[in-house]
Amino acid sequence: MSETVLKIHNVNKTFHGLKALNNVNLEIEKGKVHAIIGPNGAGKSTLLNVIIGLLESDTGEVLFNGENVLGKEPHEINQMGLARVFQTPEIFPELSLLENVMVPALAKHEGSFKFKFLRSLASEKSIKEDAISVLSSIGMSDKLHNLAGSMSRGDKRRLELAMCLVQHPKLLLLDEPTAGMARHDTNKTIDLLKKIKEGGMTKIIIEHDMHVVFSVADKISVLARGAIIATGTPEEIKGNPIVQEAYLGGSHE
Amino acid sequence: MLFEKKQNELTTMLIFSAIVLSMPIWLDPIGANYPDLLQKFAIFGIFAIGYNILFGLTGYLSFGHAIFIGVGSYTAVWSFKLLTMNVIPALALSVLLSGVVAVMVGYVSLRRSGIYFSILTLAFAQMFYNLAYSVLTPITNGETGLQLTTKDPRVIDRMFEAAGDGLPSTELFGISMSGYSGFYFCAVMLIVAFFLSLKVFNSPFGLKLKAIKSNQHRMKYTGYNTRPYLLSAFVISGMFAGLAGGLMAVTDPLAGAERMQWTASGEVVLMTILGGVGTLYGPLLGVAIIKYLENIFSSINEAVLYTLFDFLPVWLQDSMVVIVMPFVGEGWHLTLGLIFMTVVIFLPGGIIEGFQKMKDRFSKTNEQEKLKQGGE
Amino acid sequence: MDAVLIQLLNGLDKGAAYALIALGLTLVFGTLGVVNFAHGALFMLGAFCAVTFQKILTLSVKVVDPSITFFVAYKEQPYLEIWFGELGLSIIDYAVPLSIFMAIPVMLMIGLAMERGLIRHFYKRTHAEQILVTFGLAIVIQEIVRHFFGANPIPTPAPDIVSSSAQIGTWLGLSENLVYPWWRLIYLVFSGVVIASVFAFLQLTTFGMIVRAGMFDRQMVAFLGINVQRKFTIVFGIAAVVAGLAGVMYVPVLPPDYHMGMDFLVLSFVVVVVGGMGSLGGAVAAGFLLGILQSFASMTVISELFKGIDQIIIYLVAVIILLTRPRGLMGRKGVMED
Numbered sequence: 008m009s010e011t012v013l014k015i016h017n018v019n020k021t022f023h024g025l026k027a028l029n030n031v032n033l034e035i036e037k038g039k040v041h042a043i044i045g046p047n048g049a050g051k052s053t054l055l056n057v058i059i060g061l062l063e064s065d066t067g068e069v070l071f072n073g074e075n076v077l078g079k080e081p082h083e084i085n086q087m088g089l090a091r092v093f094q095t096p097e098i099f100p101e102l103s104l105l106e107n108v109m110v111p112a113l114a115k116h117e118g119s120f121k122f123k124f125l126r127s128l129a130s131e132k133s134i135k136e137d138a139i140s141v142l143s144s145i146g147m148s149d150k151l152h153n154l155a156g157s158m159s160r161g162d163k164r165r166l167e168l169a170m171c172l173v174q175h176p177k178l179l180l181l182d183e184p185t186a187g188m189a190r191h192d193t194n195k196t197i198d199l200l201k202k203i204k205e206g207g208m209t210k211i212i213i214e215h216d217m218h219v220v221f222s223v224a225d226k227i228s229v230l231a232r233g234a235i236i237a238t239g240t241p242e243e244i245k246g247n248p249i250v251q252e253a254y255l256g257g258s259h260e
Numbered sequence: 261m262l263f264e265k266k267q268n269e270l271t272t273m274l275i276f277s278a279i280v281l282s283m284p285i286w287l288d289p290i291g292a293n294y295p296d297l298l299q300k301f302a303i304f305g306i307f308a309i310g311y312n313i314l315f316g317l318t319g320y321l322s323f324g325h326a327i328f329i330g331v332g333s334y335t336a337v338w339s340f341k342l343l344t345m346n347v348i349p350a351l352a353l354s355v356l357l358s359g360v361v362a363v364m365v366g367y368v369s370l371r372r373s374g375i376y377f378s379i380l381t382l383a384f385a386q387m388f389y390n391l392a393y394s395v396l397t398p399i400t401n402g403e404t405g406l407q408l409t410t411k412d413p414r415v416i417d418r419m420f421e422a423a424g425d426g427l428p429s430t431e432l433f434g435i436s437m438s439g440y441s442g443f444y445f446c447a448v449m450l451i452v453a454f455f456l457s458l459k460v461f462n463s464p465f466g467l468k469l470k471a472i473k474s475n476q477h478r479m480k481y482t483g484y485n486t487r488p489y490l491l492s493a494f495v496i497s498g499m500f501a502g503l504a505g506g507l508m509a510v511t512d513p514l515a516g517a518e519r520m521q522w523t524a525s526g527e528v529v530l531m532t533i534l535g536g537v538g539t540l541y542g543p544l545l546g547v548a549i550i551k552y553l554e555n556i557f558s559s560i561n562e563a564v565l566y567t568l569f570d571f572l573p574v575w576l577q578d579s580m581v582v583i584v585m586p587f588v589g590e591g592w593h594l595t596l597g598l599i600f601m602t603v604v605i606f607l608p609g610g611i612i613e614g615f616q617k618m619k620d621r622f623s624k625t626n627e628q629e630k631l632k633q634g635g636e
Numbered sequence: 637m638d639a640v641l642i643q644l645l646n647g648l649d650k651g652a653a654y655a656l657i658a659l660g661l662t663l664v665f666g667t668l669g670v671v672n673f674a675h676g677a678l679f680m681l682g683a684f685c686a687v688t689f690q691k692i693l694t695l696s697v698k699v700v701d702p703s704i705t706f707f708v709a710y711k712e713q714p715y716l717e718i719w720f721g722e723l724g725l726s727i728i729d730y731a732v733p734l735s736i737f738m739a740i741p742v743m744l745m746i747g748l749a750m751e752r753g754l755i756r757h758f759y760k761r762t763h764a765e766q767i768l769v770t771f772g773l774a775i776v777i778q779e780i781v782r783h784f785f786g787a788n789p790i791p792t793p794a795p796d797i798v799s800s801s802a803q804i805g806t807w808l809g810l811s812e813n814l815v816y817p818w819w820r821l822i823y824l825v826f827s828g829v830v831i832a833s834v835f836a837f838l839q840l841t842t843f844g845m846i847v848r849a850g851m852f853d854r855q856m857v858a859f860l861g862i863n864v865q866r867k868f869t870i871v872f873g874i875a876a877v878v879a880g881l882a883g884v885m886y887v888p889v890l891p892p893d894y895h896m897g898m899d900f901l902v903l904s905f906v907v908v909v910v911g912g913m914g915s916l917g918g919a920v921a922a923g924f925l926l927g928i929l930q931s932f933a934s935m936t937v938i939s940e941l942f943k944g945i946d947q948i949i950i951y952l953v954a955v956i957i958l959l960t961r962p963r964g965l966m967g968r969k970g971v972m973e974d
Contacts, residue, residue, distance in 0.1 A: 059481065080480075080485070081480040081481050082480050082481075082482075082483050082484050082485045082486075085480075085481055085482060085483035086483045090481075090482075091481055093481075097475060097477060097478040097481070098475065098478065099470075099471050099474035099475050099478065100474060100475070101470070101473070101474040102467075102470060102471060102474055106467060106470075106471075109464075109467065110467060110468060110471045110479075110482060111482045111483070113464050113467075113468065114482050114483035114484055115483065117464070118483075119483055119484055119485040120484070120485045120488045120489065121464075121465075122465065122488070122492050123463060123464065123465055124456075124459055124460045124463045124465040124466065124492075124496075125459050125463065126463055126464065126465075127269070127459075127462050127463060128462055128463055128464050128466075128467055129462070131464060170478075170482065174482075174483070319764070321764045321767060321768075368955060368959065371959055372958060372959075372962060374763060375671050375763045375767065376909065376958060376962065378764075378767060379905050379906070379909050379954075379958075380954075380955060380958055382902055382905060383902070383905075383906055383951040383954045383955055384951070384955070386902050386951055387948045387951040387952070390944075390947035390948055390951075391944070391947070391948060393947075394944060394947055395943060395944025395947050395948065396944075522902065523775075523898060526771055526775075529768060529771075530772075533768065586780075586783045590782075591779065591783060593775060593779045594775075594776060594779035594780065594783065596775065597772050597773070597774075597775030597776035597779055598772075598776055600768070600769075600771070600772030600775065601754075601769055601772035601773060601776065604765055604768045604769040604772060605754075605757070605769060608761075608765055
């Protein structure tokens with residue numbers, strides 16, 4: 008028995024006559040890490056952008072725990088329990104690491120708007136503790152007061168991950184969490200992803216690096232030319248001839 | 261800085277209050293101890309503190325804040341004319357009405373960001389200036405400006421006593437608001453304003469504003485509706501400006517449209533960035549420097565310059581006077597423009613950041629020396 | 637009908653000035669990506685080029701006034717009159733149009749110096765910093781002008797021959813009351829020529845092609861290995877000349893003073909955003925449109941209905957356009973969106 012967290016139903020998206028998403032249907036089960044792979048230009052990022060409300064889809068619906076998220080504001084979607092790590096690290100470079108994580112923690116705690124300017128930040132003890140514990144889980148508890156902008160790219164991306172984790176989202180979207188990273192950096196991130204996997208958080212992960220995908224994913228969907236061509240366990244996908252065809256075809260282009 | 265304890269806040273406020281209230285004493289040696297200038301320090305201090313909450317924390321560059329100075333001034337003068345010479349209702353109404361106008365201007369302007377926001381506020385500034393200067397003459401008395409007259413009704417005052425012969429002066433329950441008492445009143449207002457600003461800086465609200473400046477995109481995907489945050493910041497800063505405008509009328513009960521020129525908003529930007537935009541004390545430092553220099557520079561004339569360069573041979577004295585003359589007196593604005601450019605070009609973080617950098621460099625070299633010594 | 641036509645014409649010459657300033661402003665913005673708050677100051681400098689030129693021409697010497705015989709009286713006589721007689725006087729009379737020849741090189745030099753000396757260092761800084769530094773520069777320029785020319789407007793008339801009004805009504809077979817000052821007509825034609833030459837330059841030359849490509853996609857042009865920086869310096873110079881010329885010829889319409897630049901700056905920003913940031917055609921169209929709109933709003937029929945509407949109409953329109961069509965009338969997607 009598995010519960011569906013996210014249901015993507017008949018989603019189509021066309022850019023200037025070019026079909027980016029072609030009738031995409033997908034169900035994400037609770038507690039699973041679901042990877043979406045596919046050749047460049049297959050529509051992976053478009054799909055993520057539609058889910059979080061960055062792009063509007065032409066048709067279809069995206070049900071998150073039974074509620075349609077299409078047409079909602081980004082902050083509403085986040086407040087429903089859906090967090091995203093972007094492809095280029097989206098952090099607050101001018102703020103300290105601790106502040107970077109406290110801001111999302113406050114969002115989870117206070118909602119999308121709260122005008123409490125007389126309350127001191129120092130009295131938000133539980134939020135601070137939350138933030139510190141998440142930062143120590145990614146091994147950054149020793150540089151709480153460093154500026155986020157001064158970190159390495161890999162660290163920035165892990166910080167962004169921490170910013171999402173502190174919200175304890177029901178569903179976490181990761182857009183190529185290891186893109187542009189060196190091997191040892193990638194491994195560090197894989198370890199981190201494995202660690203969160205044990206927490207039972209549902210995740211969608213888009214990734215190029217098959218090493219990463221096969222290390223962390225429970226289920227894989229393959230996207231090619233805007234359509235899902237296969238979904239299955241890592242073993243099933245490995246042996247699927249259609250997938251190999253799509254990837255080879257993709258590399259010929 | 262972030263997790264300062266409550267006690268620290270108290271200490272900060274005590275020290276700050278002491279510094280502000282003792283200004284007449286310690287400004288005496290540098291010749292800045294007279295009520296008019298002291299009042300200016302306090303009033304522009306409030307303006308800059310408020311402006312900093314918008315521009316410093318959220319990064320939204322507004323050219324419209326002179327609007328709220330104007331609204332505050334006109335409201336206060338009307339309160340003096342219609343109700344009472346007591347400053348409390350005047351200031352309350354100033355803050356309230358400028359807040360209402362700020363909600364309207366902010367609501368519309370904040371639908372855009374970046375330079376579009378700046379241009380929208382610019383358009384509003386010019387619109388309000390034209391309204392005050394000509395269109396709304398019955399309310400603003402146009403070019404001449406709004407003044408007190410002996411025929412004003414002052415209904416609340418009339419309930420207690422008959423009208424005197426001359427023009428009454430502004431007062432706080434019998435204490436006249438001119439001279440030093442006027443300054444002390446403004447100083448108390450400045451302390452209150454600073455306290456609020458300190459609270460904003462140390463609150464989750466302030467942190468979120470800084471986060472909006474840093475990366476608004478991330479804020480939205482972190483679950484924040486950024487627009488109400490921006491509007492709150494805009495309205496708070498507008499109300500601070502309204503208070504400053506009201507205080508201008510308190511210390512000198514007249515209001516004119518020239519206060520609302522958009523270039524007046526430019527001056528507050530300068531004061532804010534000179535000290536250090538986004539820092540707690542920077543704007544005040546900027547105000548102090550600019551208003552002090554303005555006071556000195558604009559009072560210098562040719563005769564003063566001749567005495568100043570008296571020690572030089574006559575031909576050199578003459579040429580020095582010719583060289584310096586364009587920058588002083590009427591030419592103060594030229595100096596102001598040059599300071600403005602210099603700061604933006606070389607020190608966009610302001611003086612506070614400059615200090616910080618110097619301190620960092622100093623402590624770094626210190627550490628390196630220590631390391632060297634340890635290694636030997 | 638006549639009233640409408642008159643307002644239309646009145647709007648056109650104001651609109652022509654807006655269009656010229658906005659054209660340079662948006663050209664600089666579109667190519668260099670710089671928000672130049674000193675652009676109004678360039679317009680003002682152009683106007684003062686005309687004033688200076690006239691001052692130079694009328695350099696005078698004291699001579700005995702022969703028309704007064706009771707005692708020895710002196711009068712000022714320009715050198716030009718002494719040297720060339722009647723010809724000298726008519727040269728002085730034509731000071732404003734002749735000053736164009738001085739304004740072009742002077743404004744070009746000012747523009748190039750400004751770009752090389754200051755603007756160039758701000759390409760990579762934030763828009764807020766660009767705004768602030770150019771705002772500071774605008775103050776400095778206007779204060780320098782005030783130092784030399786004083787605070788009062790300086791009347792600088794057009795040549796005598798065109799100081800009267802053109803009988804437009806009679807030409808068109810309409811009412812004789814329909815007259816329009818010659819100089820404004822000239823200004824209109826002149827601005828048309830300037831706008832046309834800027835467009836022709838951008839459309840027909842290789843240089844113009846690169847500039848247009850740069851406006852469309854800066855990185856792309858840089859990838860092609862073209863030295864865009866140098867091209868952009870020249871673009872800035874052109875924008876300065878256009879603004880300067882707009883100022884030179886506007887002098888007889890509005891006696892220049894040191895803060896005319898700031899007044900026109902806000903208006904031309906409004907024009908640029910209404911037309912669409914980075915759209916040259918939009919800037920020109922919006923310039924004329926807003927000029928005409930302002931002129932119609934000042935008609936008695938309308939100003940009786942909404943008192944003072946002419947004072948704020950432009951800003952109201954700007955606010956409405958920015959809210960409903962953030963890209964302006966003709967703006968492209970992707971220019972200055974955040």
